[in-house]
Amino acid sequence: MKRPFVVVLLYLVSAVLCGACASLTSKQENESPLRVIDVHTHADFSGKQEETSGILQTREQFVRELKEAGVVGAVSHSPQGGGSIDDSLKSEGVIHCFGVGAQVTPSKVEVGLKSGRYGCIKIYLGYVHRWAYDNEYRPLYRLAEKYDVPVVFHTGDPYSTKAKLKFTDPLTVDEVAVDFPKVRFVIAHCGNPWHASAAEVAFKNPNVYLECSAFLIGDLTKYSPEVIDRHVVQPISWIFSYVDDPTKIMFGTDWPLVGIKPYLEVYKRAIPKADWPAVFHDNAARVFKIKR
Ligand SMILES: [Zn+2]
Structure with a gap:
C-alpha cells in the first residue's frame, strides 16, 4: 500500500x-514585448511634415516611432542615385539600401557594399522605366550575390503619375529569381494591388520574400475600420495564407507615409499570433542580416 x-x-x-x-x-x-524589424522606411529628414500623413520628417520623430513600436531594427531605402544617408542610425539598428536611379553605376554601388555603408540594393521599378530583368540591372544582381545582400524592388502602385505601371507588376521578379537563384529578392508592397502575382512569385521561388508596406498611407485613424479591414488586413491575410510559408513574409511600413505603430497594429491582425516572431522580426533579421 x-x-x-x-x-x-x-x-x-x-x-x-x-x-x-x-x-x-x-x-x-x-x-x-514583440521585437520588430521594419524593412521599409525612408530615413530622409527634411524637417518638414510629410504631405499625406502629416508626420514630421526628423530624426527625433523617426527614432521615437521606432521605440514606441518596439522596433529594434529597420531598413532605410535611400532615394534614387543613393542620396545622403545618416550613418549614426546604425546605433538604432538601421541599415541602408542603395537606391538605384535611371543611371546605373555598379562601381558606385560596389564601393557602398564593400565598405558596409549599404546592406542592400533598392530598384525603383516603374519610377525608372525599365524591367527588373533589364541588362542594365544584371551587374547589380551579381554584386548582390558577391556581397550576400538582398535586392528590394518597388512593385505595385507607384504613388507618382510619371511612373509606368507595366514595370511594377511583381510577376517580372520571377525572371531574375530564376536567373539568380543565390540572390535574395524582396517584393516591396506585396505588389499592391497585384497581390496574386506577388504571392505566386514568392510561393514558387525559394529566394523571393514579401513585405506588405503602405497598403494604406496617411493617418490611419481617418479611415473607417471597414476600409482598413478590406484594404490592409484581408489582403495581407490572403497573401500569408496563399504563400503558406511564414518564413517568406516580413513587416514594413514605408515611414513617413504612415506611422509605424498604427501600421504595426493593423498588420498584426492579418498574421496568426504564433507567426508574429517570424513575420515581425526573424525573417527580416535573416534576409537583411540585421543583428542586434
Ligand atoms: Zn518606400
Whole structure:
C-alpha cells in the first residue's frame, strides 16, 4: 500500500510544479514585448511634415516611432542615385539600401557594399522605366550575390503619375529569381494591388520574400475600420495564407507615409499570433542580416 501512495504523491507534487512552470513560462511569453524589424522606411529628414500623413520628417520623430513600436531594427531605402544617408542610425539598428536611379553605376554601388555603408540594393521599378530583368540591372544582381545582400524592388502602385505601371507588376521578379537563384529578392508592397502575382512569385521561388508596406498611407485613424479591414488586413491575410510559408513574409511600413505603430497594429491582425516572431522580426533579421 505504501508504494502506490508515494507514486501518487510524487505525481501530485510534479503536476503542481509543472503547472507552476507552465504558467510562469506562458506569463513570461505574454509579457515579453514583440521585437520588430521594419524593412521599409525612408530615413530622409527634411524637417518638414510629410504631405499625406502629416508626420514630421526628423530624426527625433523617426527614432521615437521606432521605440514606441518596439522596433529594434529597420531598413532605410535611400532615394534614387543613393542620396545622403545618416550613418549614426546604425546605433538604432538601421541599415541602408542603395537606391538605384535611371543611371546605373555598379562601381558606385560596389564601393557602398564593400565598405558596409549599404546592406542592400533598392530598384525603383516603374519610377525608372525599365524591367527588373533589364541588362542594365544584371551587374547589380551579381554584386548582390558577391556581397550576400538582398535586392528590394518597388512593385505595385507607384504613388507618382510619371511612373509606368507595366514595370511594377511583381510577376517580372520571377525572371531574375530564376536567373539568380543565390540572390535574395524582396517584393516591396506585396505588389499592391497585384497581390496574386506577388504571392505566386514568392510561393514558387525559394529566394523571393514579401513585405506588405503602405497598403494604406496617411493617418490611419481617418479611415473607417471597414476600409482598413478590406484594404490592409484581408489582403495581407490572403497573401500569408496563399504563400503558406511564414518564413517568406516580413513587416514594413514605408515611414513617413504612415506611422509605424498604427501600421504595426493593423498588420498584426492579418498574421496568426504564433507567426508574429517570424513575420515581425526573424525573417527580416535573416534576409537583411540585421543583428542586434
Ligand atoms: Zn518606400
